[in-house]
Amino acid sequence: MHVRSSGIGDERAVLLLHGGGVAGWMWKPTTELLPAGLRFIVPDLPGHDRSSAERYVSHDQTVSELAAVVEREAERPVTVVGFSLGAQLAILLAANRPDLVERVAVVSAQAEPTRAPGLTLSLLSATAPLAKQQWFAKLQARALFIPASLMDDYLRTSARISRETLMTTVGENIRFTEPPGWAQFPGAALVLAGAGERGFMKKSALSLHESLPGSELEIVDGCGHGIPLQRPEWFAQRLGNWLAQ
Incomplete structure (x- = not known):
């Protein structure tokens, strides 16, 4: 797995986990706006960009690989920030390896399984080749709030x-459910979802919050499924304030 690290080894480490179909570069607007004194660990998840040669086997396998990354790259427990697919991985890492995770921010995680997943996957299989067509990718980029710079x-x-x-x-992603260990995670947790997201996404955020006593929940006005790229200044400030608590 390709991993980019920045900062000094003894600084507070933040593991940033991107969503599906993008890669570690999606965090550039966030890292540029967060305060100094943080060390960033930014992987390209298996199958994505600079890790495209590595097969994505499963969430469980990826979380095992991420745990190894944390053990190698950090000298103490880290903060994990995950978006969408990466948010599900952040939940699993916090639930399964709380010894490695100090706090976790979960941004737009689906935790309510999709009905009729077979139909969704059949449609995806039929349209998958379009992802390699530049005109289609540009349409998708707009939906994901990808800025021109990225x-x-x-x-x-x-x-x-x-x-x-x-x-x-x-x-x-569409079959994901909250793992049993989530309710016992001892660290701080922040759960975010966009006010403009589909109902099951906001329901997922509420469920994750209610399952973990002491967690924070915020439904973000003016956002759909793309908070870090849709409102980067707000997101960096919110994350920075939470990290400073």
Whole structure:
């Protein structure tokens, strides 16, 4: 797995986990706006961009690999920030390895399984080749709020992603449920969802919050499914304030 690290080793470490179909570059607006004194650990998840040669096997396998990354890159427990697919991985890492996670921010995580997942995956299989077409990728970029400064990164990532990665990651995503260990996570937790997201996404955020006593929940006005890229200044400030608590 390709991992980019920045900052000094003894600084407070933040593991940033991107969503499906993008890569670690999506966090550039966030890291540029967060205060100094943080160390960032930013992987490209299996099957994505610079890790496109690595097969995405499952969420569980990826979380095991991420735990190894944390053990290698950090000298103490880290803050984990995950978006969408990455938010599900953040939940699993916090639930399964609380010894490695000090606090966790969950941004737009689906935790309510999709009805008729087979139909969703059949449609995805039929349209998967379009992801490699630049005109289609640009349409998708608008839906994901990709800024012009990151468009080349998105087009490169979209062209590299395989049908197998798409099918596996989406299949894992739409079947995801809250793991048993989530309710026992001892660290701080922040759960965010956009006010303009679909109902099951906001329901997922509420469920994750209610399952974990002491967690914070915020439904973000003016956002759909894309908070870190749709409102980067707000997101960095909110995250920075939470980290300073």
